[in-house]
Amino acid sequence: MKKAGLVLTSLLLVVGLVTGCGSTPPAATPNAATDMSADVKAIKDRGVLKVGVKVDVPNFGYKDPKTEKIEGFEIDLANVISKKIIGTEKIETQAVTAKTRGPLLDSGEVDLVIATFTVTEERKKSYNFSDAYFVDGVRLMVKKDAGIASLKDLDGKKIGVAQSATSKKAIQEQADKVGAKISFLEYATYPEIKTALVSGRVDCFSVDGSILSGYLDDSTVILADSFSPQDYGVASKKGNDGLAKLVNTTIADLKTSGELDKMIEKWGLK
Known part of the structure; x- marks a missing residue:
């Protein structure tokens, strides 16, 4: 009897392995909540x-x-x-x-x-x-009556840029290439730079072209020069x-x- 019981138990274990009974359940399919x-x-x-x-x-x-x-x-x-x-x-x-x-x-x-x-x-x-x-480029805004047509014409001039922006580096690299000696004044906001341009504290307002276009008026112009593609x-x-x-x-x-x-x-x- 004892031997028969062992044989029966062995058979049940084999059936369990074949059918999956007693095995570890498969992991649940991730849903939107658990997968987040x-x-x-x-x-x-x-x-x-x-x-x-x-x-x-x-x-x-x-x-x-x-x-x-x-x-x-x-x-x-x-x-x-x-x-x-x-x-x-x-x-x-x-x-x-x-x-x-x-x-x-x-x-x-x-x-x-x-x-x-x-x-x-x-x-x-x-x-x-x-x-x-969005992809843009650094551009230059000046007064229409300033007689400035390119970055080279800004030799000896002041350029207004935003604090911690990439504009300053991009312009400096291009200025070095064309031999223009420029200086910078940094401001916290774009309206401050535009005001500085209007008042004459700077000769140029520089930032990405699409941003400059929002500050364009009848007294200013955005130059054709464009530098350093800017990926937003x-x-x-x-x-x-x-x-x-x-x-x-x-x-x-x-x-x-x-x-x-x-x-x-x-x-x-x-």
Whole structure:
């Protein structure tokens, strides 16, 4: 009897192995909730995407003094990303400048910076950047009656640039090539630079061409010179890799569908 019992037990074990009974259950198929990275889930649970944006760049991120509403191409892009994460367009904007946008990411006060932030190899060491959603070039704005037609004509002149922006380096490199000795005055905001140009404190206002176009008036002109292509990317904090991946996928989808071009066209950008 004992021997028969052992044989019966052995047979049951074999049947169990063949049918899968008693084996470790297969892992559950990941669903949207379990597959979501912790950084993205934190934003979804909070119910709002915090974004650093410009408020002084017409057509990109600009606060209308009459309505107090911030609008522009980059605000629209932030809303698209918000909808991807939360399911609705729910963003909380924080005004940033070229100097403050990095520290606000570092401190965690914003989840993303979408603020004409040029991607450079040096900056990629500190932040995650998406692929470019817009490409521009550094340009020069001068007074129409200044008699200035090119960077070479700015020899001995002062150029106004934004603090911590890439414009200064790009212009200096080109000035060295054409033999123009120039100096710089740095300002916190673009309106300050435009005011300095109008008042004569600087002879030129330099930043990316699409930004300059928002400050163009009857007394000024943007020169034909264009330097150093500027790739704008969405920046996120190092370590928030799930968020960076989602942003990049969203931008890729917008490019493929043609929606990104429509958004650019909507705001009259080139």
